[in-house]
Amino acid sequence: MGIKPRYHLIVVLDIERFGSRTDPLQQWLRERLYAIVDEALREAGIDPTDLEAIGDRGDGCFLLIRPTVSKLDLTTRFVDALQASLRGHAQRGNERSALRVRVALHAGDVAQDGRGWVGEALNTACRLVDLDALRTTLAAADRSGLALAVSSDWHSAVVHHDYPELPAAGFREVPFEAKEIRSHAWLYVPGYDEPPGPGAPTAAPRNPAGPARAATGSAPAPARPSGGNHGPFAGAVFHNPQRVYGGDHYEGVTPAEVRPGHDGTSYDGTSYDGTSYDETSHDGTSDGRTGAGA
Secondary structure, rough: OOOOOOOEEEEEEEEEEEEOOOOHHHHHHHHHHHHHHHHHHHHHHHOOHHHHEEEOOOOEEEEEEEOOOHHHHHHHHHHHHHHHHHHHHHHHHHOOOOOEEEEEEEEEEEEEOOEEEEEEEHHHHHHOOOOOOHHOOOOOOOOOOOEEEEEHHHHHHHHHOOOOOEOOHHOOOEEEEEEOEEEEEEEEOOEEHHHHHHHOOOOOOOOOOOOOOOOOOOOOOOOOOOOOOOOOOOHHHHOOOEEEEEEOOOOOOOOOHHHOOOOOOOOOOOOOOOOOHHHHHHHOOOOOOOOOOO
């Protein structure tokens, strides 16, 4: 009897420039990512029983969530909680410990075959998080800890309706073409009226909570000095930016060009208490980079 796919909400997260870090730093960043995801799920009010599985992707992870969870809550409360935790990480860290992520939201049928999870919808979500436009947008968004891409279907079901807590004007449409996919995606960056990056119009800064979630009466953001890198995520932008898929797959650089080693300082620039992530809370993981595209 064949496996039976079931409908899931799919969240994929990928750490920016993961492959350019040393092995010990990669391990620590993975621990931090899983801890931040756990915290964001709690802050968004998503019950642990609604989380079907967390699959590991090496330089990131994917979440399979039961459709009883609101797509609007995932797009707003969950993304906001991620942003807040990533900002907190940046304020305590330094350039070497920078943790910024690309996030993709999609939904569709996914099946479990005993070795992991499989389905066209999962493939689409994993290719969405690797979209070049999403990479360049995050690289340009030095005030944010994340850049979000939602599929065309997700946009039609959620963003298009212009909810008070999720203004549709904050999203920018881009082509989404990857292997067999010919579609469009929509990008969003917390703290920006429109996602920055090539082809984006010049936008004035806004409150990092987002256009509709900004505090009433907040003072306007101070002007940024010209030149250099400024903002709470300044440490996340290196002098020689590289786009890295993770593992031994590099885009724009060769493995020999990646800076080896580290200077022995603590990853967060202050102290590290050695707390490790309890992987027993994620027994739904699958092997490898499921759905990353073969």
